[in-house]
Amino acid sequence: MSDKAIISVEKLSFSYNSAPVLEDVNVLINEKDFIWIVGPNGGGKTTLLKLMLGLLSPKKGKIHVFDKSPADVRSRMGYMPQVANLDPKFPVNALDIAMMGRLGNGSRFGPFRDRDREAAERALKETGMYDLRFRPFSELSGGEQRRLLIARALAGEPDILLLDEPTANLDLVVEKELFKILKRLNERLTVILVSHEPAFVSEFVKRVICVNRKVSEHPTCEIDGEFMGDLYGGELRMIRHDRRVGDKENHG
Amino acid sequence: MAEFISATFEYPFLQYALLTGLLASVACGIIGSYIVTRRITYIGGGIAHSVLGGMGAAYFLSVVYKWSAFQPLYGAVIAALIAAIVIGLVSLRARQREDTVIGAVWAIGMAIGIIFISKTPGYNENLMSYLFGNILMVTPSDLWLIGILDIIVVAVGLLFYNQFLAVCFDEEFARVRGINVEFYYLLLLCLTALTVVILVTVVGIVMVIALLTLPVAVASYFSKTLWRTMILATIFSILFTFFGLTISYTPNLPAGATIILLAGATYLLVAIGNAVIRR
Numbered sequence: 001m002s003d004k005a006i007i008s009v010e011k012l013s014f015s016y017n018s019a020p021v022l023e024d025v026n027v028l029i030n031e032k033d034f035i036w037i038v039g040p041n042g043g044g045k046t047t048l049l050k051l052m053l054g055l056l057s058p059k060k061g062k063i064h065v066f067d068k069s070p071a072d073v074r075s076r077m078g079y080m081p082q083v084a085n086l087d088p089k090f091p092v093n094a095l096d097i098a099m100m101g102r103l104g105n106g107s108r109f110g111p112f113r114d115r116d117r118e119a120a121e122r123a124l125k126e127t128g129m130y131d132l133r134f135r136p137f138s139e140l141s142g143g144e145q146r147r148l149l150i151a152r153a154l155a156g157e158p159d160i161l162l163l164d165e166p167t168a169n170l171d172l173v174v175e176k177e178l179f180k181i182l183k184r185l186n187e188r189l190t191v192i193l194v195s196h197e198p199a200f201v202s203e204f205v206k207r208v209i210c211v212n213r214k215v216s217e218h219p220t221c222e223i224d225g226e227f228m229g230d231l232y233g234g235e236l237r238m239i240r241h242d243r244r245v246g247d248k249e250n251h252g
Numbered sequence: 253m254a255e256f257i258s259a260t261f262e263y264p265f266l267q268y269a270l271l272t273g274l275l276a277s278v279a280c281g282i283i284g285s286y287i288v289t290r291r292i293t294y295i296g297g298g299i300a301h302s303v304l305g306g307m308g309a310a311y312f313l314s315v316v317y318k319w320s321a322f323q324p325l326y327g328a329v330i331a332a333l334i335a336a337i338v339i340g341l342v343s344l345r346a347r348q349r350e351d352t353v354i355g356a357v358w359a360i361g362m363a364i365g366i367i368f369i370s371k372t373p374g375y376n377e378n379l380m381s382y383l384f385g386n387i388l389m390v391t392p393s394d395l396w397l398i399g400i401l402d403i404i405v406v407a408v409g410l411l412f413y414n415q416f417l418a419v420c421f422d423e424e425f426a427r428v429r430g431i432n433v434e435f436y437y438l439l440l441l442c443l444t445a446l447t448v449v450i451l452v453t454v455v456g457i458v459m460v461i462a463l464l465t466l467p468v469a470v471a472s473y474f475s476k477t478l479w480r481t482m483i484l485a486t487i488f489s490i491l492f493t494f495f496g497l498t499i500s501y502t503p504n505l506p507a508g509a510t511i512i513l514l515a516g517a518t519y520l521l522v523a524i525g526n527a528v529i530r531r
Contacts, residue, residue: 054428081424081425093476093477103418109414110411136477156429
């Protein structure tokens with residue numbers, strides 16, 4: 001913990017109505033961390049992510065990103081929303097979507113500049129989507145859509161990458177590919193991702209933060225069935241990732 | 253067809269009609285594409301009907317109080333903008349009440365218009381031309397206003413293309429990129445309001461929603477990107493208004509209704525053709 005925290009959350013509470021969604025949350029996130037925010041549906045994970053992005057403001061407590069209010073440093077954050085929130089029929093191709101990541105970096109109106117296009121193309125190459133850049137959004141597979149949305153987040157040249165449920169409804173092979181990309185990006189970026197799936201990609205993830213109204217943190221090695229049972233309440237079917245994908249008996 | 257073309261050279265009112273159709277098509281192609289892809293065409297319907305309130309009030313004032321400079325189209329612009337801002341603010345602040353407010357603005361606007369028109373002395377043939385349009389009665393001063401509105405709509409619609417695209421596709425991401433989502437959403441609704449006023453002169457209040465959506469619906473079968481949809485929708489809209497006028501001329505059919513039927517029939521054929529090809 002010698003690194004300086006780039007995101008600090010102190011005694012934060014949040015509620016949409018009267019029922020608290022988050023209570024007395026304290027989190028410090030360091031540069032180049034790879035954070036997995038996990039918890040049940042409605043537990044407040046996405047809310048915590050939105051607070052970090054400055055899309056919501058805390059009711060109590062403080063949240064700082066790079067020692068500033070999150071909304072002031074949004075240009076340094078790359079965000080990937082849930083794919084399910086997007087209209088799959090929207091008439092737009094991959095390059096146009098990646099270019100959206102350039103908004104806020106350059107001119108306020110009129111067409112994009114050459115350097116915006118170059119940054120978007122660089123981001124598409126980084127996620128292996130460059131060859132599909134003229135493909136309509138509606139014709140991309142689930143995995144390709146995620147890679148495209150990561151490219152869009154990268155196009156703004158962020159320092160932190162925040163992802164909301166990037167692996168929802170993906171099969172394991174595609175999920176693995178996605179994590180390879182994230183691991184590579186983690187060499188230069190801080191990665192924070194939210195998932196309701198208790199996936200155990202401990203080889204990539206550096207810290208696991210559990211959110212269920214309250215927040216607790218665990219080293220990745222300590223996560224076991226008993227802990228997951230506490231977090232999600234009740235029995236849970238676990239998938240062990242300590243065997244390679246493809247082995248027949250990987251359900252523990 | 254030949255008769256229509258030779259008549260066009262002869263009669264200015266046909267030239268005005270064609271020019272109005274051309275101007276309306278450009279606005280309709282651009283703004284229609286935004287609101288169809290954002291799935292808010294019913295907001296266009298609400299704004300269109302509320303326009304009767306403004307037109308009726310302007311008509312009443314010009315006849316009863318001799319405000320002759322206050323033409324119905326000016327009233328339409330004011331009513332459309334008010335309706336757009338009311339609907340926009342409510343849909344941003346309280347999403348669950350959006351449909352109720354659209355319905356209310358829709359009907360209240362019409363009610364105000366009907367009362368004003370009924371209290372205006374004289375023979376009220378204007379009511380019919382507001383409701384069903386009369387592109388053949390466009391005056392040069394109407395044409396000036398339509399031209400100015402068209403320039404505003406097209407310039408703003410294209411200048412902020414990137415912002416509108418981002419806001420329509422993914423509001424939340426746009427907000428993270430520092431875009432003032434509320435501002436652009438309201439701006440888009442105001443542009444929709446101005447487009448509605450332009451289209452009212454072509455096909456009338458009742459049929460605006462069809463002209464706003466059908467060219468885009470046809471274009472979307474041939475296009476996978478928004479800017480291409482805009483260009484194609486503009487071309488289709490020009491074809492619909494031109495051939496609608498042509499077809500209606502000799503048998504003396506109502507122009508607005510003919511344009512809409514032509515657009516509707518084309519859409520139906522394209523949709524069926526597409527379904528057959530895909531099988």
